[in-house]
Amino acid sequence: AQKITQTQPGMFVQEKEAVTLDCTYDTSDPSYGLFWYKQPSSGEMIFLIYQGSYDQQNATEGRYSLNFQKARKSANLVISASQLGDSAMYFCAMRSYNTDKLIFGTGTRLQVFP
Amino acid sequence: DAGVIQSPRHEVTEMGQEVTLRCKPISGHDYLFWYRQTMMRGLELLIYFNNNVPIDDSGMPEDRFSAKMPNASFSTLKIQPSEPRDSAVYFCASSTRAGTEAFFGQGTRLTVV
Numbered sequence: 001a002q003k004i005t006q007t008q009p010g011m012f013v014q015e016k017e018a019v020t021l022d023c024t025y026d027t028s029d030p031s032y033g034l035f036w037y038k039q040p041s042s043g044e045m046i047f048l049i050y051q052g053s054y055d056q057q058n059a060t061e062g063r064y065s066l067n068f069q070k071a072r073k074s075a076n077l078v079i080s081a082s083q084l085g086d087s088a089m090y091f092c093a094m095r096s097y098n099t100d101k102l103i104f105g106t107g108t109r110l111q112v113f114p
Numbered sequence: 115d116a117g118v119i120q121s122p123r124h125e126v127t128e129m130g131q132e133v134t135l136r137c138k139p140i141s142g143h144d145y146l147f148w149y150r151q152t153m154m155r156g157l158e159l160l161i162y163f164n165n166n167v168p169i170d171d172s173g174m175p176e177d178r179f180s181a182k183m184p185n186a187s188f189s190t191l192k193i194q195p196s197e198p199r200d201s202a203v204y205f206c207a208s209s210t211r212a213g214t215e216a217f218f219g220q221g222t223r224l225t226v227v
Contacts, residue, residue, distance in 0.1 A: 035215055037218075043203065050213075091156075100145060100162075101159070101162065101169075102159065102207075104159070106157075
């Protein structure tokens with residue numbers, strides 16, 4: 001069975017600082033993908049970054065990077081140089097390449113303060 | 115493409131009434147997912163389809179919930195009869211095969227009174 005765990009219900013970070021949002025996962029599938037989504041207060045789900053289980057390098061997209069540690073089954077999101085507009089809910093997700101099932105963690109609410 | 119389109123955006127209904135939520139996926143996407151979001155449980159996967167066929171409905175909470183995908187461009191999630199505890203935001207998402215991100219609709223906020 002697949003499972004995603006986000007243990008931080010809420011995080012605070014000062015503007016311009018970096019922040020790490022934790023995500024651990026569990027799966028018996030050898031091939032899978034890991035995703036992060038952002039949900040601002042307006043409610044839409046915005047895709048941020050993707051990491052494949054066989055990718056050798058950590059994914060990066062602008063100020064977002066994914067710290068992928070396969071042996072530890074963790075896929076933490078790092079946001080560098082935080083901005084006020086980064087305040088939102090952040091969801092970690094996993095998709096099995098075997099079943100194509102896409103599941104989400106419970107989310108972390110990030111608040112960026114000046 | 116206009117993206118994933120859900121309707122209605124907001125629905126308020128009385129307990130016991132039937133509710134139908136609608137979703138139009140992105141053209142060419144062969145996977146469609148229905149999720150329910152609540153404060154307590156986060157984003158729960160209810161059911162997903164591949165090429166219009168339900169693959170896994172283990173997340174559907176009970177028999178009051180049903181979902182269909184009669185063709186590649188339309189899906190419905192029906193709750194009959196509705197209960198106050200069904201109040202949540204329901205999202206539909208579509209994607210191509212694994213390895214690509216899912217695109218979400220704007221969601222339907224359902225309130226059952």
